Amino acid sequence: xxxxxxxxxxxxxxxxxxxxxxxxxxxxxxxxxxxxxxxxxxxxxxxxxxxxxxxxxxxxxxxxxxxxxxxxxxxxxxxxxxxxxxxxxxxxxxxxxxxxxxxxxxxxxxxxxxxxxxxxxxxxxxxxxxxxxxxxxxxxxxxxxxxxxxxxxxxxxxxxxxxxxxxxxxxxxxxxxxxxxxxxxxxxxxxxxxxxxxxxxxxxxxxxxxxxxxxxxxxxxxxxxxxxxxxxxxxxxxxxxxxxxxxxxxxxxxxxxxxxxxxxxxxxxxxxxxxxxxxxxxxxxxxxxxxxxxxxxxxxxxxxxxxxxxxxxxxxxxxxxxxxxxxxxxxxxxxxxxxxxxxxxxxxxxxxxxxxxxxxxxxxxxxxxxxxxxxxxxxxxxxxxxxxxxxxxxxxxxxxxxxxxxxxxxxxxxxxxxxxxxxxxxxxxxxxxxxxxxxxxxxxxxxxxxxxxxxxxxxxxxxxxxxxxxxxxxxxxxxxxxxxxxxxxxxxxxxxxxxxxxxxxxxxxxxxxxxxxxxxxxxxxxxxxxxxxxxxxxxxxxxxxxxxxxxxxxxxxxxx
Amino acid sequence: xxxxxxxxxxxxxxxxxxxxxxxxxxxxxxxxxxxxxxxxxxxxxxxxxxxxxxxxxxxxxxxxxxxxxxxxxxxxxxxxxxxxxxxxxxxxxxxxxxxxxxxxxxxxxxxxxxxxxxxxxxxxxxxxxxxxxxxxxxxxxxxxxxxxxxxxxxxxxxxxxxxxxxxxxxxxxxxxxxxxxxxxxxxxxxxxxxxxxxxxxxxxxxxxxxxxx
Numbered sequence: 207x208x209x210x211x212x213x214x215x216x217x218x219x220x221x222x223x224x225x226x227x228x229x230x231x232x233x234x235x236x237x238x239x240x241x242x243x244x245x246x247x248x249x250x251x252x253x254x255x256x257x258x259x260x261x262x263x264x265x266x267x268x269x270x271x272x273x274x275x276x277x278x279x280x281x282x283x284x285x286x287x288x289x290x291x292x293x294x295x296x297x298x299x300x301x302x303x304x305x306x307x308x309x310x311x312x313x314x315x316x317x318x319x320x321x322x323x324x325x326x327x328x329x330x331x332x333x334x335x336x337x338x339x340x341x342x343x344x345x346x347x348x349x350x351x352x353x354x355x356x357x358x359x360x361x362x363x364x365x366x367x368x369x370x371x372x373x374x375x376x377x378x379x380x381x382x383x384x385x386x387x388x389x390x391x392x393x394x395x396x397x398x399x400x401x402x403x404x405x406x407x408x409x410x411x412x413x414x415x416x417x418x419x420x421x422x423x424x425x426x427x428x429x430x431x432x433x434x435x436x437x438x439x440x441x442x443x444x445x446x447x448x449x450x451x452x453x454x455x456x457x458x459x460x461x462x463x464x465x466x467x468x469x470x471x472x473x474x475x476x477x478x479x480x481x482x483x484x485x486x487x488x489x490x491x492x493x494x495x496x497x498x499x500x501x502x503x504x505x506x507x508x509x510x511x512x513x514x515x516x517x518x519x520x521x522x523x524x525x526x527x528x529x530x531x532x533x534x535x536x537x538x539x540x541x542x543x544x545x546x547x548x549x550x551x552x553x554x555x556x557x558x559x560x561x562x563x564x565x566x567x568x569x570x571x572x573x574x575x576x577x578x579x580x581x582x583x584x585x586x587x588x589x590x591x592x593x594x595x596x597x598x599x600x601x602x603x604x605x606x607x608x609x610x611x612x613x614x615x616x617x618x619x620x621x622x623x624x625x626x627x628x629x630x631x632x633x634x635x636x637x638x639x640x641x642x643x644x645x646x647x648x649x650x651x652x653x654x655x656x657x658x659x660x661x662x663x664x665x666x667x668x669x670x671x672x673x674x675x676x677x678x679x680x681x682x683x684x685x686x687x688x689x690x691x692x693x694x695x696x697x698x699x700x701x702x703x704x705x706x707x708x709x710x711x712x713x714x715x716x717x718x719x720x721x722x723x724x725x726x727x728x729x730x731x732x733x734x735x736x737x738x739x740x741x742x743x744x745x746x747x748x749x750x751x752x753x754x755x756x757x758x759x760x761x762x763x764x765x766x
Numbered sequence: 767x768x769x770x771x772x773x774x775x776x777x778x779x780x781x782x783x784x785x786x787x788x789x790x791x792x793x794x795x796x797x798x799x800x801x802x803x804x805x806x807x808x809x810x811x812x813x814x815x816x817x818x819x820x821x822x823x824x825x826x827x828x829x830x831x832x833x834x835x836x837x838x839x840x841x842x843x844x845x846x847x848x849x850x851x852x853x854x855x856x857x858x859x860x861x862x863x864x865x866x867x868x869x870x871x872x873x874x875x876x877x878x879x880x881x882x883x884x885x886x887x888x889x890x891x892x893x894x895x896x897x898x899x900x901x902x903x904x905x906x907x908x909x910x911x912x913x914x915x916x917x918x919x920x921x922x923x924x925x926x927x928x929x930x931x932x933x934x935x936x937x938x939x940x941x942x943x944x945x946x947x948x949x950x951x952x953x954x955x956x957x958x959x960x961x962x963x964x965x966x967x968x969x970x971x972x973x974x975x976x977x978x979x
Contacts, residue, residue, distance in 0.1 A: 240779075320780035323790050385801050393794045398780065423797055427805035435812070435917070444897045444913035445906075446812070451897075452820055452907035461808060 225628065225725040240325035241728060246311035247626070248332050253307060254695070256298040256339060259346075261688070263291030268681040274671045284667035285352035286368065290345075292355030293373060297380050298339055300611055301469065304476035305422075306335075306387060308618050309415045311626060313391060315719035315726060316412050318400025318735040323393035331386035334379060341376035345369050354665065356466070359447040359458040363439040370440055374433045381426045388422035391415055400718065402737035406500070409717055409741045410493065413500050414479025417507040421468045421475070425511070429465035432458065456521055463514035471510040473607055474574075475503060477614030478545055481567050484617055485549050486742040487715040488564035489556025493742050494548045502541035502548075509538040519590045528587050535585035542578050546571060561713075562636030566617025569644040570610055577605025580655065595665075598658025604651045613643065616694055624708030628725040629701045636694065643690035649683025716743050776946040784948060791950035795957045802925075806965055809921070813914045813972065820907035825977030827903060827911035830895055835886040836974035839879050840966065843926075846875030847963045850933075854956035857947045862940070865947060869937040872959070876930040883923060890915075915973055922969060925962045929955070 226243045236244060266287040270278045279287060310328070314321055322328050345351060351368035353361050362370050395408075395416045408416075435446045436458075445451040447458045486493050493499060515523060515531030549571055558564065580602040583589045593599060617640070623631050653676035658664075662673045669677070711720040722731050781787035817824045853868035894902040896916070897909035932955050939945035940952075 314780075323780070324794060325779060327794075385798070389794050389797045389801070392797050393790055396793060397786065397790050423801045424804050427801045428808045431805050431808035434921070435809070438913070438917055444916060445909050446913050446917075450906065451909050452816070452823070453910060454815070454819070457812060457815060461812065464808075 223723070223727065225723065226728045227628070227725050229728045238329070240321070240329050242310050242314050242322045242325065242328060243626075243726065243730075245328050245332055246307050249302065249306040249310060249335070252332070252336060252339060253299055253303055256294055256342075257691075259343070260291055260294035260299055261691070263287050263294065264684070265688070267291060268684045270667050271669070271677045272681045274669050274674050274677075276668050279667055281667055282352060282367075285354075285665070286350035288665060289351045289354050289368070289373075293345075293351070293377065294342060295607075296355055296469070296473075297377050298342060300473040300607055301384060302335065302380075302387075303615050304480060304611065304618065305391070305415055305418055305472075308411075308480065308615075308622060309391060309418075309476060310387070312622065312719055313394060313412060313415055314398065315625075315722065315730055316409050316717060317395065317398060317403055318718045318731065318737065319394060319398035320729050320731075322390045323398055324390050327386050327390055331383040331390070334386065335383040338376050338378075338380035338383060341372055341379060345372040345376055348372060356462060357433070357436060358462075359436065359439075359455045360449065362436055363447060371437060374437050374440075378430055378433045378437070381430045384422050384426050388419035388426075391419040392423065395419075400735050400737055403718075406497065407737055407740045409479075410482035410496070410499055410503070411476075411479035413503050414475050414477075414482070417503045418472050418475045421472050421507045421510065425465045425468040425472070428461060429469075432461040432465070435461075456518070456523065459518050459521055460514065463517045464511070467514040467517065468507075468510045470603070470606065471506055473611050475506065477570065477574075477611045478503065480614040480618040480621075481549060481570050483715075483717070484563045484567040484621055485552050485571075486744065487621070487713050488559045488561060488567070489553050490559075490744045491552050491556040491742075492744060494551035494554075495544075496741070498544055499548055502544045505541040506538060509534060509541075513538050513585075516585050516590070519587050520594045532585055532587050536582065539578060539582055539585070542574075546575055546578070560637070562631075562633060562640045563617045563621040565637055565640035566613050566620065566643070569640065569647075570613040570617065573605050573609030573613060573644070573647065577602060577609055580605065593658055595663055596658035597654040597662045597664055600664050601651045601654035601658055604654070609647050609651065612691075613647075616640070616643065616691075619698070620694070621713070622719075623698060623701070624712045625719055625724050625726070627702060627705075628708050629705030630708045630712060631694075631701045631705060632697050635697045639690050639693040639697075642686060642693070646683055646686030646688075646690045650680050650687050651683075653677070653679045653683075716741065776948045776950075788950040788953065791954045792957065795954045799957065799961045802961060806918075806921075806968075809914070809918055810968060810972070813918070816907070816910050816914075817976075820905075820910070823903075823905040823907035824911045826905060827908035827915075828973065828976035829978060830893070830902065830912075831915065831974050832886055832889060833974050833978065835882055835889075836970055839882050839886075840970045842875050842879045842882065843963050843966050846872050846879070847960055849875065850956050850959040854952045857940070857949075857952035860947050862947060865952070866937060866941055869933055869940070873930055873933050873937065876926055876933070879926060880923060880930075883919065918969055918973070922962065922965055925965070929959050929962050933959070 226241055230239075236248065239245060239248075266279060267284070270276070270284060270287070276284075310322070313319075348369045351366070351370055351373040353366050353368060353370060353373075357370070357374065362374075395412060399408075438444050439446050439448065445453050447453040447455050449455060482493055482499060485491075513531055513535045515527055516535045519528050519531075549567075580598070584593065584599065584602055620631055620636055620640075623629070657673050657676040660673070662669060662676070708724045710723050712724070713720075718731075718735050718737070719726075721735060777784050777787060781790060849868045849871040853865050853872060856864035856868060890896070894900050895912050897913050901909055901912075903909075936945065936951055936955055940947060945951065
């Protein structure tokens with residue numbers, strides 16, 4: 207069980223040539239770089255900071271909820287804490303995390319390109335992101351917002367005491383960054399693929415980032431406009447959603463969720479891509495049903511635009527609308543289920559290695575399944591009316607976004623860490639952290655399903671004593687979870703100096719990114735790659751067993 | 767300088783050929799315009815909802831807009847699209863003087879639009895057409911119409927100003943010779959300009975012609 211890490215690492219340092227990390231030096235070479243790999247690292251630094259900032263909000267929430275009384279935060283401060291947690295985590299951590307860190311780094315490598323299609327636009331989008339982040343931090347320093355991350359009117363436009371304008375501006379500006387990156391990714395996938403890399407030879411991670419980018423391009427501007435409407439109404443008093451002058455606040459909810467439901471898929475589709483890469487590599491199997499995996503991604507990104515009304519079952523929209531949205535929400539669950547089944551089928555008869563990325567991936571599949579199935583509870587109108595605005599909803603979307611997307615991010619970071627930095631992370635510690643994240647997450651969020659079902663409403667800082675046991679369990683679990691998040695940051699940093707040097711392909715993975723050195727040279731590939739086969743060609747049948755020395759199992763596929 | 771050298775100077779990383787790079791610029795702008803369609807589409811849809819909710823108030827409010835200014839501006843902007851198209855085609859064909867003249871005309875038409883718009887805004891303010899206390903019309907829903915009037919024309923003017931800025935920069939660069947005419951930027955600017963024009967083609971009937979039939 208020493209894993210493939212130890213066996214594959216080439217003893218002795220290979221001859222060093224300048225990588226993208228060492229080719230140029232100095233602060234300016236980083237801040238003015240147009241190299242997608244360096245920009246990915248810039249994003250990694252910024253997003254890590256925001257992860258801590260948003261995490262601080264979560265810490266305040268969990269400490270406050272330890273007892274039924276209000277002891278740390280006032281009601282108003284609690285409102286500001288959870289709003290800030292939501293705003294930062296959604297727009298400054300979850301949405302940019304996998305696309306802008308792993309996507310930025312890997313997309314050109316995976317398709318055999320020298321860089322993204324528009325390298326300077328890529329750098330500009332990082333600066334826009336930082337400006338938006340500055341506005342978000344200013345929002346916090348100037349008193350914060352108390353509206354919840356959903357910015358519902360007329361609270362935001364007429365009644366809120368918080369700094370709604372700054373928060374709306376921050377999210378608005380971050381949208382420019384999102385759209386710029388998405389345009390870049392789409393153009394890159396269309397125009398920069400290596401010779402022979404046809405659409406249905408693309409790795410699923412590329413497909414996932416591509417579909418995410420399309421959703422970003424089409425959904426983000428709607429949020430931008432709706433925030434502009436709120437900004438105009440609050441700042442200049444022009445009535446858009448003001449019921450006294452014939453405005454309709456429900457219309458705001460429609461527009462907001464038209465963005466924010468697809469935004470859920472912006473957060474989780476890239477994770478699907480990461481998990482597909484991890485499962486295939488550590489099960490040494492071709493992905494089961496590649497074409498259906500692709501269609502499922504596209505299907506989700508299309509139907510994801512048509513289900514926003516399931517956030518509004520109790521808003522007073524017509525029952526017919528609720529039924530239609532309910533049906534569509536069940537339909538969008540089908541491709542997600544296809545993906546889970548196909549990952550599971552990929553494991554079947556695989557040679558599974560329980561290295562850290564695989565543990566993260568398996569954790570993802572379990573947590574995502576629970577999150578997805580409880581999503582079906584919420585898509586059904588009668589159940590949703592019972593649990594609307596309770597901790598059941600909180601638990602559900604944390605299972606998708608935190609259990610799902612963050613597990614995938616950590617798994618992906620571990621998997622591609624040798625490619626990014628040229629160093630191997632300590633496998634034992636990483637396995638420990640992965641297991642701890644799974645259990646910490648479960649302890650934190652599973653109690654929320656129970657107390658939500660029992661009627662504990664969300665967004666309250668005091669609660670009846672009967673819920674205390676669940677809240678204490680959740681807060682205790684959050685400590686474990688926090689440790690599981692911090693530990694990898696520690697050993698990743700440790701590996702930068704003391705980690706063993708990584709060979710080009712430490713995991714024996716397929717994929718173009720593993721064919722270049724670790725870390726890659728500035729121009730990505732020493733010789734431009736040409737692709738002659740499909741993705742995930744573990745156990746190529748024509749080669750006969752064993753394709754790699756340690757793989758003694760029979761070949762996959764139909765027996766003659 | 768030979769034609770080939772000029773073309774090589776316009777080629778940037780990571781593109782392998784200028785033809786591919788040109789394709790990429792146009793492709794990227796088209797995707798971006800898709801995003802812009804959703805941006806304006808969101809506001810137009812909201813407008814449509816309210817218009818169907820309050821048809822009479824919206825018709826009464828639309829009659830208060832100044833159709834003369836609106837029509838003059840429509841003519842200015844449509845003509846600017848013609849000169850912009852000529853500039854983009856001229857750049858692609860390497861016709862320096864045509865490109866520069868047409869870019870200058872485009873910028874002039876754009877600025878003309880903004881000037882007319884400025885006079886119109888001034889008149890709207892003196893006529894108390896800004897939503898809020900002292901609004902000219904009695905029906906409260908008419909204020910929603912003018913909320914959209916200010917918002918949509920304002921956002922459109924911001925887009926147009928961006929276009930004027932980019933056209934000016936590209937024109938100066940082309941005049942000095944620091945940007946090759948072969949650069950794909952001219953076509954990209956053209957696509958963007960036509961889009962901003964197209965938005966106005968929607969705004970003009972919705973804001974000026976409504977209630978006047």
